[in-house]
Amino acid sequence: MTVKQKVLLLGATGETGSSILNGLQESGNFDVEILVRPASAKKPSVQKLQEQGIRIWSIDLDNFNELVSAFTGVDILISAIGPNDLLQQKKLLQAAKLADIKRIVPCAFITVAPPKGAMLLRDEKEEIYNTIKFLGIPYTVIDVGYWYQISFPTLPSGRVNYAQIFPLNTIHGEGTARNILTDLRDVGRFVARIILDDRTLNRYVYTIGEALSEKEIYHIAEETSGEKLEPTCLSNQDIEASVEQTKAALTQDPRNPIKRTALYIAQYQHSKYVRQDNSPSYADYLGYINTRELYPDFQPTTFRDFFEELLAGKGRKVYS
């Protein structure tokens, strides 16, 4: 009998965290426990996990001793904390070191981008990675590109609106920048493989379903739906202006999470389409290894299959 690895997961009820929880449970290789902050303990989503028999640790992140208790005996700590709370992870790291956790997976799970200067969201993650390295805790950074679930166009018929958080009928720049994309549901399946793999220790890894340009995505949408799309074009200059505007707005009101999110979105566009960071070649340059090389037997969901599911009414709106 193999001993199951004990995983403690923070952020289990978010989009990424849910996918990870599912992936870990599906794999059968893990004993998963959940870490929540006291303010979240009574949330229906947390209660539901508790009813499934998952052990819930409700701990204030400032409570160092309780964190050490929760971390003792944990093999792998995974953080899928929300984007506005990234720096809160610092509170976990000393305790993870003291408890001798064998691997920490800090909250990455975004597109491939350089360490500093391209995206505020990435910059804050870098602070955490640097603290991990300072402490010498074994780690794996896992990025996932952009989700299929927020990369598909609106159809004239409105057939896929039910699964969209906002309408999308834009081509950025030339529409030819190929982006690393992963089906959100595959994220957790990839994570379940990556965290048991010695080759990924102290490395950066990206998951990938497909690398597709917007033109390719729109083509697949047209082919599978039979509808004709007429996207609007957004120039690189427009994208740059949008970064400047959202940056200025946040500077005036630095603690406003909505303004922060607006900047994140503008910088995602800039990084994906103008800088073209979120590509296999730049990931390779930055030293990432990819799941396609690591797990050639893993068949990720294709974008076409994903979109056909949407057309069949089997999609789900994220963040809802």
Place this chain on the structure above:
Amino acid sequence: MTVKQKVLLLGATGETGSSILNGLQESGNFDVEILVRPASAKKPSVQKLQEQGIRIWSIDLDNFNELVSAFTGVDILISAIGPNDLLQQKKLLQAAKLADIKRIVPCAFITVAPPKGAMLLRDEKEEIYNTIKFLGIPYTVIDVGYWYQISFPTLPSGRVNYAQIFPLNTIHGEGTARNILTDLRDVGRFVARIILDDRTLNRYVYTIGEALSEKEIYHIAEETSGEKLEPTCLSNQDIEASVEQTKAALTQDPRNPIKRTALYIAQYQHSKYVRQDNSPSYADYLGYINTRELYPDFQPTTFRDFFEELLAGKGRKVYS
């Protein structure tokens, strides 16, 4: 006939730069040119290089167009700029990008340490590495550990004083922390190999003569000299206090290069002996590859051979 790689070297008259220049010339694989700032062009050390027939580019680092001219056709740009001028390298990077340089070797050439928070000297280098990654310029970071030339103890007889920039008869902490050490003269020989090697592209590499603890170093010194050493001990607390003191002094007078150097030295001690960063295992954790694995045929100078040379009066005082 193989075409020689064209190398442009900044900092060629410094200790590291001189070793690199020698190593590149010795290998015979390079056409080396030198970049100096106008203020340095008349220095005897620069004049001497010019007399050897080396092409000298005397360019103000703010002169973007001239930098682009100098960089055009250069395969490899190596910077061995002084520790107080690290951030000046930013002025080179846009030009290097525009001139499509195939590899940049930014000024690293120090001990292994984490990206942020352990050593101010390392933190400034990280700013440069991040800018390189932001621009997507192919690079190699080369660290060398600490030099033999500043790691050997003073002997009671005074026989090796002639080659010492300051007396050394201290054991830090337990004296058992093993540090990556390289003979300064081997640095350039290693660089000549590393920069022609595809395996080191976009990677961090460390050179290594030996990894030795202070106790091992003192033992070799006693064996080869026949003298008895009686080192003083400096506790971890003393080292920490020295970091705090030098940091406070620099805060009061932030542009004082002497106070900056004092902090560098204190942080080197802290990083090497208290944190024990400059070790093969931590380098491995940080993702470095090492020259021992890359070049098993390369026979670096051993510390014993180096010290026997010193005893034979064949040493040289660095920074003199």
